[in-house]
Amino acid sequence: MVDPQWATCYAPSPGIYLLSHSVGRLPTSSLEALRQGFLDPWEAGTAEPWPQWMEALQGFPRALARLLNTRPEAICPQVNVSSGLVKVLGAKRPQPERNVILFTERDFPSVGFVIEQAQKLGYRSRMLPATGDLQDPALWETALTNDVCAVLVTHAWSNTGQLAPVEEILALARARDILGIVDVAQSLGVIPIDLQQWQADVVLGSCVKWCCGGPGAGFLWLAPERFAEMEPLDVGWFSHSNPFEFDIHHFDYAADAGRFMGGTPSVMPFVLAANSVGLVNRIGIQHIRNHNLALGDRLIAGLAPGELRSPAAPAQRSGTVIVKPEDPAAVARLGEAGVAFDERAEGLRLSAHVYNTVEDIDVVLRCLRG
Numbered sequence: 001m002v003d004p005q006w007a008t009c010y011a012p013s014p015g016i017y018l019l020s021h022s023v024g025r026l027p028t029s030s031l032e033a034l035r036q037g038f039l040d041p042w043e044a045g046t047a048e049p050w051p052q053w054m055e056a057l058q059g060f061p062r063a064l065a066r067l068l069n070t071r072p073e074a075i076c077p078q079v080n081v082s083s084g085l086v087k088v089l090g091a092k093r094p095q096p097e098r099n100v101i102l103f104t105e106r107d108f109p110s111v112g113f114v115i116e117q118a119q120k121l122g123y124r125s126r127m128l129p130a131t132g133d134l135q136d137p138a139l140w141e142t143a144l145t146n147d148v149c150a151v152l153v154t155h156a157w158s159n160t161g162q163l164a165p166v167e168e169i170l171a172l173a174r175a176r177d178i179l180g181i182v183d184v185a186q187s188l189g190v191i192p193i194d195l196q197q198w199q200a201d202v203v204l205g206s207c208v209k210w211c212c213g214g215p216g217a218g219f220l221w222l223a224p225e226r227f228a229e230m231e232p233l234d235v236g237w238f239s240h241s242n243p244f245e246f247d248i249h250h251f252d253y254a255a256d257a258g259r260f261m262g263g264t265p266s267v268m269p270f271v272l273a274a275n276s277v278g279l280v281n282r283i284g285i286q287h288i289r290n291h292n293l294a295l296g297d298r299l300i301a302g303l304a305p306g307e308l309r310s311p312a313a314p315a316q317r318s319g320t321v322i323v324k325p326e327d328p329a330a331v332a333r334l335g336e337a338g339v340a341f342d343e344r345a346e347g348l349r350l351s352a353h354v355y356n357t358v359e360d361i362d363v364v365l366r367c368l369r370g
Contacts, residue, residue: 002291006283007355010212015338016360021158021186021320021351022342024212024276033275038268053267059274064219066281067188068203070195073256076220077270081185082110084204084220085152087260088181089118091232094149099123102143103152105130106160111152111183123149135316137168144172150179155193156186156318159344161310163191163318170200185209189277190292190319190353192285201226210288210319210353211280213273216266222257236263288354289319295352295361296321302365309347322347325368333367 010025017025027033037056041049061075068075078084089101101115105127115125126148132139134157144151153169156162166182173180181202184193189210195203203221207213222230231253237243238261241252253259280288293314299321300312310322324347325331331348334341342349350364 001294001358002283002287002354004357007357009279009283010353010355013340013355015340016356016363017340018350018352018356018360018364019340019342020190020210020212020353021318021349022209023215024189024209024353025355026214027212027276027279029275029279030214030272034268034271037271037274056271056274057265057267060217060270060277061219063274063277063281064221067277067285068193068195068221069197070221071224073258074221074224076222076257076260077265078204078218078220078260079216079266080110080218081108081183081204081206082114084218084260085111085114085181086118087220087232087234087262088202088204088230089114089121089123089150090234091230091260092179094122096122098147098149100126100145100148101150101152102126102128102148104128104134104154106134106157106162107152107154107183108158108185111154115152135162135165135311137165137172140165140169141172144176144178146176148176148178150181152181152183154183154186156184156191156320158186158320159322159346159349161318161320161322161349163187163311163316166200167198170198174199186318186320189280189285190288192289195221199223207273207276210351211273211276212353213276214269216269217273220257220260222260224256227256227259230259232260234262235259236261238262238265283354291354292319292352295356295358298358298361299323299350299352299364302361303368307368319353320349320351322349323368324348327368327370329370330368333370334364337363337367339364339367 041052061072065072170180179201182200184205188205201223206218208215239259241254311317
């Protein structure tokens with residue numbers, strides 16, 4: 001369990017907040033970070049604020065690079081995962097005989113929409129059904145056929161609480177020269193991720209959930225060996241190797257992941273997210289995961305047989321425990337007790353972060369038991 005002092009670094013909830021898989025709690029330092037990195041330079045009026053804004057903006061890839069064990073120049077800020085995926089697919093056109101994007105029915109619908117629309121760029125989509133054992137690498141090995149050019153792997157499936165075997169899938173993809181893309185939106189900030197170990201080609205994520213960074217601060221990570229071959233269509237002056245050249249007759253892609261930047265960037269979301277990811281780094285991602293697992297184990301141990309709908313094994317489960325209460329009245333009792341959660345077809349989604357306690361989990365269990 002983490003030191004209880006870390007819970008005070010987040011805005012208190014009036015009840016028991018178990019929705020970090022959706023929106024993480026606001027760090028108490030957010031307003032000051034926003035003031036220093038964004039508002040003060042703008043308010044000063046002594047000169048244009050862009051130099052200070054650009055420095056603040058660079059804090060975002062630096063914080064993420066520390067969290068993911070990578071280089072800041074391999075990270076490009078994006079609005080969200082879907083937008084990043086659009087740019088990636090537009091940056092590398094497929095061959096007619098090898099144009100399939102492999103993904104699963106369990107993936108977040110937004111990325112599925114992008115992949116379907118990518119047919120306009122010459123891609124074809126192939127979806128692994130939700131009924132298959134998506135945690136079995138053998139299933140992926142069979143599906144990674146000669147006509148597949150890219151595979152999208154969701155690290156943590158939001159509605160089942162499962163973790164995908166990312167390393168195994170990426171190794172299979174590399175051996176077949178298939179572009180390996182990983183969506184970490186549901187795992188970033190709660191599951192330790194080492195990009196040096198993964199050896200992915202592209203990683204897409206956002207900071208609104210476990211990182212507690214708010215909406216609008218997504219990112220695209222590009223393997224350095226892929227820099228030169230990716231030529232996005234969605235460009236702007238910040239995609240240029242020299243953004244301040246201001247020559248409309250000359251465009252040269254940035255030498256790193258910055259080529260995916262596009263036009264004038266938003267600054268405020270990334271100032272907030274840089275502060276939030278910095279807090280995750282100070283707490284320590286492994287400490288966060290250990291806390292999450294300990295509270296998840298306590299919840300699982302108190303469930304009735306058949307109520308658990310997500311994996312029990314720590315290596316196979318995400319930060320979310322999925323519960324299907326045997327007593328239908330349990331949902332109302334949870335609401336009356338001030339427990340913030342949500343429900344999908346598979347069950348109730350309950351996600352414990354560092355601002356949650358053993359006492360919180362015990363309240364949930366009492367509500368489930370009646």
